[in-house]
Amino acid sequence: MSAILPPAERLWYKHPIDRVEGTWLAIALTWCMILFFMMVGWHIWGKQNLSTETYRTTAEQYMAKAQAATEKYQVRTETDQEIPVVAPPPGADVYLVARMWSFWPIIELEKDKTYRLHLSSLDYNHGFSLQPANINIQLVPGFEHVVTVTPNQSGTYGLVCNEYCGLGHHMMVSRLYVK
Amino acid sequence: MATVATTYRTCPRSGLQFERQAEWLIKAHAFMGVVWLLIGGLLALGVVLTRWPAVRWLEAPTFYQVLTAHGLDMLIFWIIFFEIAVLHFCSSTLLRCRIATPKLAWLGFVLMVVGSIVNNVAVYQGGSSVMMTSYVPMMAAPSFYLGIILFAVGALIGCGVFFGTLVVARREKTYEGSIPLVTFGAMTAAIIAVFTLLSGALIIVPAWLMSMGLMNVDPLIYRTVWWALGHSSQQINVATHVSVWYLVAAVVLGAKPMSERVSRMAFLLYILFLQLASAHHLLADPGVSTAWKVVNTSYFMYLAVLASMLHGLTVPGAMEVAQRQKGYTKGLFEWLRKAPWGNPVFAGVFISIIGFGFLGGITGVMMGTEQLNLIIHNTIYVPGHFHATVVVGTTLTFMALTFYLIPVLFKREMIAPKLAQWQPYLFGLSMYFFCLVMMGAGTLGVSRRHWDMAFQGAALAYEWPGAAYLMMGLVGIGGVAAIVGGAAFIYITVGSLLWGKKLDGGATSAQFTPVKRAAPAVVAEGYGSSGFAAPGTFVLAMVFLVSFVLYYFINWKYLSTLWGLS
Numbered sequence: 001m002s003a004i005l006p007p008a009e010r011l012w013y014k015h016p017i018d019r020v021e022g023t024w025l026a027i028a029l030t031w032c033m034i035l036f037f038m039m040v041g042w043h044i045w046g047k048q049n050l051s052t053e054t055y056r057t058t059a060e061q062y063m064a065k066a067q068a069a070t071e072k073y074q075v076r077t078e079t080d081q082e083i084p085v086v087a088p089p090p091g092a093d094v095y096l097v098a099r100m101w102s103f104w105p106i107i108e109l110e111k112d113k114t115y116r117l118h119l120s121s122l123d124y125n126h127g128f129s130l131q132p133a134n135i136n137i138q139l140v141p142g143f144e145h146v147v148t149v150t151p152n153q154s155g156t157y158g159l160v161c162n163e164y165c166g167l168g169h170h171m172m173v174s175r176l177y178v179k
Numbered sequence: 180m181a182t183v184a185t186t187y188r189t190c191p192r193s194g195l196q197f198e199r200q201a202e203w204l205i206k207a208h209a210f211m212g213v214v215w216l217l218i219g220g221l222l223a224l225g226v227v228l229t230r231w232p233a234v235r236w237l238e239a240p241t242f243y244q245v246l247t248a249h250g251l252d253m254l255i256f257w258i259i260f261f262e263i264a265v266l267h268f269c270s271s272t273l274l275r276c277r278i279a280t281p282k283l284a285w286l287g288f289v290l291m292v293v294g295s296i297v298n299n300v301a302v303y304q305g306g307s308s309v310m311m312t313s314y315v316p317m318m319a320a321p322s323f324y325l326g327i328i329l330f331a332v333g334a335l336i337g338c339g340v341f342f343g344t345l346v347v348a349r350r351e352k353t354y355e356g357s358i359p360l361v362t363f364g365a366m367t368a369a370i371i372a373v374f375t376l377l378s379g380a381l382i383i384v385p386a387w388l389m390s391m392g393l394m395n396v397d398p399l400i401y402r403t404v405w406w407a408l409g410h411s412s413q414q415i416n417v418a419t420h421v422s423v424w425y426l427v428a429a430v431v432l433g434a435k436p437m438s439e440r441v442s443r444m445a446f447l448l449y450i451l452f453l454q455l456a457s458a459h460h461l462l463a464d465p466g467v468s469t470a471w472k473v474v475n476t477s478y479f480m481y482l483a484v485l486a487s488m489l490h491g492l493t494v495p496g497a498m499e500v501a502q503r504q505k506g507y508t509k510g511l512f513e514w515l516r517k518a519p520w521g522n523p524v525f526a527g528v529f530i531s532i533i534g535f536g537f538l539g540g541i542t543g544v545m546m547g548t549e550q551l552n553l554i555i556h557n558t559i560y561v562p563g564h565f566h567a568t569v570v571v572g573t574t575l576t577f578m579a580l581t582f583y584l585i586p587v588l589f590k591r592e593m594i595a596p597k598l599a600q601w602q603p604y605l606f607g608l609s610m611y612f613f614c615l616v617m618m619g620a621g622t623l624g625v626s627r628r629h630w631d632m633a634f635q636g637a638a639l640a641y642e643w644p645g646a647a648y649l650m651m652g653l654v655g656i657g658g659v660a661a662i663v664g665g666a667a668f669i670y671i672t673v674g675s676l677l678w679g680k681k682l683d684g685g686a687t688s689a690q691f692t693p694v695k696r697a698a699p700a701v702v703a704e705g706y707g708s709s710g711f712a713a714p715g716t717f718v719l720a721m722v723f724l725v726s727f728v729l730y731y732f733i734n735w736k737y738l739s740t741l742w743g744l745s
Contacts (some may be wrong), residue, residue, distance in 0.1 A: 002435035002498070002697030003360045003425040004273050010356040012439035020440045020496055020711045021489070024720055026487040031724065032481035038267045038735070039473050039549050047743045048550055054465040075576055079638040106639075114743070119465070125398065127557050127626070133741055134624040138463045138554035140398050141316065145465030150743030158641025162557040162626035164310050166317065167240050170630040175639045 068094035127162035200269035210261035219252035232653025250311030271366035279343030298326025322389035334496030364422030378407035527579025530607035537566035560621020591679030605666025613657030621651035
C-alpha cells in the first residue's frame, strides 16, 4: 500500500524508472511533439486556419459599416421581414451582423471565390455555426473579426447561433447561399 | 510543542487513523457534495428530457434556468465540496496528523454552504439564466456572483487548511521521509486550486461590480480570465481523481506505484502546464494571436497531456504488477480477468480510467487543437467531451471512493451491496454511451445549450439531418440511464448513512501513531515478460495510442475538405 505511505527512499526523484514506463514515456513524448507540430505545420501547408485579423469596434460603428455594405450589394429581400440578401463581388468585404436574435443580412457567395467576411455582435456573445459544413466561430461584441473565406461547395447553408444569447437563442437562425 | 486536545481513531477495517476534527470535516464536506450531486442530478433530468427532441419536456426559459443550475451544481459545488473532503483526507488521515486551524476550516465550510445556496437561489429566482460561464455583457443578479465569490473564498480557506496541515505534520513528525504519492497528488490539486480560485476572483469580482453598475468588463478579457477559472478548475479534478486512482489501487489491490519518480514528475507537469488551458475555449475567438493559441492550447507542447498519458499507464500498470505478485501471471491479461470486478470501489475506478482516457482524453486533445476546434466549437460535442472527463473521470471516481468510505469513515455497513456492485457499470457504461452519442451529434453540428433543434417558428429554420435527431434521442436515453445509475448511488450512500448497520469505530487514543515508510520495493523484474513488469498494461496503452492516432487524423482529413479559411 505504498501509494498512501511515505516512499521507502526519501529522495523520490532518484527512484529507478521501470522499462515499461521508460518506453511509454518515449512513445508518448514523441506523439506529443507530433501533436504540437501538426498545428504549426497546418499554418504552413493547411488551408483551414482561422484568421486573427481583429479590430475593436462599437455596435454603432459596426452597424454603420454593415449598413453601407449591405445597401451596396443588396440584390433582393427574403421572408416577411424583408431581410436583405447581399451578393458581393469576389474579393469584397462582406458584413454579417449578429444581434438578439437574428443574423443580418443574408449573404450569397460564389463557389471557389474568396471574400473578406466581417463578423461581430451588437449585444451579447453569439455563435457563427455554418451547417452542414460545421464551421464554428465565436462572435464577441466590441470586436470586428475579419475572416477570409473561400467556399468550396455550392448550396444553401444553415447559419445557427450556437452561443447561448438569452431566451430567444433557439430562434436565432439564418441562411447563407453559395452559388 | 503545544499539544492540542484531540483524539485519533484507528479504523479496524482499514487501519487508517482519523483525527476527530478532520473526520467531521471530511464527513461534512463529502455529505454536502452528495447533496449537490442529488440536486444536480434532478436538474440533469430536466436537461436531457428537454434535449431529447421527441420529449422536449421543459419550456425554454425553464430549460435555460435548469441548465445554468445543473452546470454550477455539478461542475462546481458537488465536485469542489468533495475535493475539499479528499484534501482533508489526504493530509490529516494519510499523514495521521491533527488538522491545522479546525475553526478556520469550519468557517470555510460554512462560506461554501452559504455561497452555493445564495448562488442557486439567484438562479431559481429567474433573471440569472446566464449559464455557468456567465459571459459578460449578459448579466445575472448580483447575488449570483456573490454566491460564487463566497464559495470560492471558502474553498480557498479549505486549501489553506490543507497546506497548514502538511506543515503541522512535518513539524510534529507524524510521518517519516517524504509525503506519500497520494498526498503529493492532492497537493498538486490544491496548488492548482489556489491559482484557479484567484483567477476566479480576478474576474468574478469585476463581474459582480458590473452587475451592480459599478464598472464595465471587456467581453474578451472576461472570456480569457474566466476560463483560467473554468478550465483550470477541471484540472483540479484531474489531479484529484488521479490521486484517488492511486489511492484505490493501493487500498483495494495493495498496488504500489511502479516508480515514484515517474508518477510524481507527471504531477509536477500538471502544476507547470495545466493552467494554460484557458486557451481551449478561445480558439474560435477574435483578437487572440495564433502563437498564443498554439502555445497555450497545447499546454506548451502537450506536456500536460504527456502527464495524463503517464498516469494512464502507471495506475493500471501498478495494479497489474500487484496482481502478478499475487500469482495471476498467465498470459497478458489474467491479472485483469481476475481483478475484483465485483467490488464497486475497484470497478468504478477502472471504468473511470478507461473512459477518461479513451473518451475524455482523445477528444480533449482533438478539440484543443487550434484548427480542429473550428469543427466542434460550441457544438454538443463539447459537453460530450467534458462529461467523459468530469463525470466518467471525476464523478465516477468519487462515487467509488465514497463506497470505500462508507464503512471506513462513516462506520456504516453498506445497504444493498448487490445494487452497489452494479452501480458503477450502470452509471459508468451508460455515461460512456451518453458521451459517445453526444459527440456524434456534435460531429453533425448540433449546438450545445440550445432548446429547440427544430427551430420552430423561425422563418429560416435549418433542417438537421435525421442522424442528428437520432443521436439526440439516444442522448436522452443514455442520459436517463445514467441518471438512474446516479440515483442508485444516492440511494446507497444516503440509505447506508441512515439505515446501515452501525460498525465498530475502533480504538481511540490521544496520540497519533507515526506513519512508517513503505517497505523497500521488491524488485518487480521477476514478473511479467521480456523485462516488462506490466506487459498487459503496455498492450492496452498501445491500443489507446492507435485509437488516438486514427481519430486525430480522421478529423484532420475532414477539416481538409472544408472551405478555405485564412
